[in-house]
Amino acid sequence: MSISAGPEAAASIHPAPPAPDRGDVPVLDVADLTVGFGSAAKRRSIPLQGIHLQVAASERMALVGESGSGKSLTAAAVLGLLPEGAEVIRGSIRLDGEELIGAPERRLRDLRGGRMAIMFQNPRASLNPVLTVGGQIAEVIRVHGDAGRKESWTQAVDLLAEMGIPDAGRRAKDYVHQYSGGMAQRAALAMALSCRPDLLIADEPTTGLDATLQQQVLELVVEQVASRDASLLLITHDIAVARSHCERTTVMYAGRVMESGPTSSVTESPKNPYTAALLKAFGTVDQRRMYAIGGVVPTLVGELSECAFADRCPMVGPECRDGVPALRSVDDRQVACVKA
């Protein structure tokens, strides 16, 4: 099945650099990740259910979905920083083949910032208001390496300069309230990339920035990740961002992966009705009325027993309610829909 919907604008994907020789092991391999809130005896909700996600070496993967679909929670689980009260019920998260579920906190701390890093939305809030920007970057460098104070400071200044901060030596001594939103996000990127991680997770990095800055920051993220041969997991609710900056896209809905594959295929000929509806909701310039998906997102108090999108799907049939559709390979992608 192929469902055509959404804008027809041509994708302008950045050419990927040649992949480094890491064998066939994906940089990030998430399998059957299920996360719940509350204890096993008194489970309050299960916001992530059987997530499968793979990011290959030097690949740029977009994780797309509406608010509350579980994108950021997936990132938190990867980093081992689930919010209080949440726990991994089952599944596996591997970074360069190393299992992270159950890994000691000390090991996870070494990996955070060292081999995997994250930049969040709202960069002003992400940087400490009473520490200098340069000092915060230098600390991450010191934590993950042998550099001393002076050397780490020099590296921090160099990184800020590399991210396009003018007069980086002086600005490194400034505090975040003295930075504009765009500059703060550049500094946050410098901090995240300071130890050359294999994987950068960018969680809505352009939210809150104006349109011209959004493009600049995204270009910078992609450019810097590419120059380091790192992989990028770009979390966004904006499918246009995924289309223009990522080679592959994974679409999430209600804590499940609905479709995953090459961005051009997923956005131009979606095979999951939810992906199609999401693209339609995004609209085009000449569209006269906004399209809204009818119904509401299911409450995830227990494990699903049917397709999460069944109640809202225009193509729903009896088979959609006969268990949760598993992700299966269809042509060049994976789709969680019995009708695909």
Next chain:
Amino acid sequence: MPLAIYIGRRLVFLVVALFGVSLITFFVTRVLPGNPAYLIVGVQADESTVEAVIERLGLDEPIINQYGHYMRQLFTGDLGDSWRTKNPVTTDIADRWPATIELATTAAILSICWSVPFGIVSALRRRSLSDRLANVASGLGVSIPEFWLGIILILVFFFHLDFAPAPIGRTLGTVPPEVTGLYTLDSVIAGDWGALRSSLAQLALPAITLAITTGGPLLRVTRGFMRETMASHHIRSARALGVPERSIVLRHALPNVLLPVSTMVALMYGYLLGGTVLVEFVFAWPGIGKYAIDSIAASDYAPVLAAVLLSACSYILVYLVMDILHFIIDPRTRT
């Protein structure tokens, strides 16, 4: 903004605030019922004697003239005379102010020492035993009246256990030679360890009473701000980039928490310096609070005005010090 300009601005504010306080206090004390002339000469005195006293005190003049006269006196450092003690108010205050400073400072130090670390630890270990204990301690500190706690401590440690000395004043031993007016400090300066022991023993129970009651709110505020800071985005970012927990607490969280906590400490210390009337009464502590209350009861205007001005001045000066500290710690105030 340079620190000098910042301090200059605050000092200007101090003068304006003190003027406002003096104005309000002066008019409020003058409109209170009761004529001090009758209290001075007694109700049996004839009208001419009363009139003479009223004239001598200048109470027959229009109130605005009285205020002008008071302000002129104030600028020469004269706070007037107390008809109750027959002393210049400056002399009375010089006798009592060190007692209040000594009690307030000791209580504030004890309060900070138990409540701030307890608040931080309990915030870091949510739902632990220390967190539950902190909840109980802060609740008790907030709700127990200080005079009641003072009486209970006297009952237990003096009356039943005979562990503390009788709660009568600042020392039961020798008074050390006056240098600062603070008995503990003067005892150390004089090398008189017996006097030090005696003054510390007298100081312990009232200081502990105040430390418990003022520490309760401080513990609650510290715990609340620490929890809030530990849940903030910049702490999440630091943790997500592998910054060790020790650095997260001490380097990243603590300076952010100490900013609001220090404001709370300033508020508490300013309150203590203004005189803790009930505790001073319970422990017969000859401080400024007791002096002010005795003066109010006797319609003795000058000491009341002086005590209120002193209290306001303490608050403003403590806040000034705290503002300077914030100026140094918090980069956002410098721009």
